[in-house]
Amino acid sequence: MFTGIIEALGTVTSFRKHGSGAVMTVHASGLDFSDVKIGDSIACNGVCVTVTAFAGASFTADLSSETLSCTSFKNVSPGKKINLEKAMSVSGRMGGHIVQGHVDATGEILSVSDRDGVREVWITLHPEIARYVVHKGSITVDGISLTVNEVLEDRFRLTLIPHTGSVTTVSDWTPGMTVNLEADILGRYVERLLFFRDNDASLSSKDKGSRSSGKTGITEEFLLAHGFA
Structure with a gap:
């Protein structure tokens, strides 16, 4: 998970197609790599990638065909500047908002x-x-x-x-x-909850079983049960 607060700027130094995907190397002298290890996630222009190798102030990541088709990385070339953010630590501050690194x-x-x-x-x-x-x-x-x-x-x-x-x-x-x-x-979760509320409302009492009381969707009881005290 990320917060959308950029930690450093990086420069794509290598970008080569590999099968249906690609392999990208980024140089980021302003990023603290002291706590980065292979397998960690870094958001590159909002795309969550996995570090497969790093040396000095550079790291390498694989990009899948899905990433190339859904993001601006399908047109990237060496020399491009990108925004970088390491995955949020449990003790970190939520300075922005909840960001998954999954481009919509x-x-x-x-x-x-x-x-x-x-x-x-x-x-x-x-x-x-x-x-x-x-x-x-x-x-x-x-x-x-x-x-x-x-x-x-x-x-x-x-x-x-x-x-x-x-x-x-x-x-x-x-x-x-x-x-x-x-x-x-958060908008997606709200939409999903409302979807099930509307569908539950259309079920017969028999289909509802133990929920035959007629209460559906987001209620005070639902919020309390899920930690919204």
């Missing part, structure tokens, strides 16, 4: 403009994840936990402070670029 869709940067010391960015919104993106909610863009300041049917707007641009790849964003998007996982 890619988006295209439509426009970038600077106004009153901040940078405003509009990005296309794929229909598959549009329902999970809400005004003032969180979204992960290329691994960065960001707040949605405006959302329309097919696009959303970010307002980025200078600090974000100085520690991430935001300063390199230009119209036409492809970025990785991951919606807030």
Whole structure:
């Protein structure tokens, strides 16, 4: 699990196709490797990859065909700068939001403009994840936990402070670029719970068995039983 708070910038130094996947090597002099071992996870532009080798300030990871088909890595080449975050430790702070490193869709940067010391960015919104993106909610863009300041049917707007641009790849964003998007996982859980609530409501009393009391979905009892005291 990650938080979307970028720890360092890395540079892709090698990217070669291997079967239907690829092998990528990243140099990251600003990343602390003292607690990194083979098999650990690192988020690269929001994509959770497994470290298969590392030497000095560089690490290597395998990318599956699924990763290449669903993310911006299908077009990556040596020299590209990427955002890096190590997996969150149990004792770490949740500075951003819950990020899995599982890209839901890619988006295209439509426009970038600077106004009153901040940078405003509009990005296309794929229909598959549009329902999970809400005004003032969180979204992960290329691994960065960001707040949605405006959302329309097919696009959303970010307002980025200078600090974000100085520690991430935001300063390199230009119209036409492809970025990785991951919606807030909490929205997916809520949708799933509501799905079962609606389906339970349509069952007959006989099918419900012990749940024949008629209570379905999210109730006070359900929340208490699952730790929401």
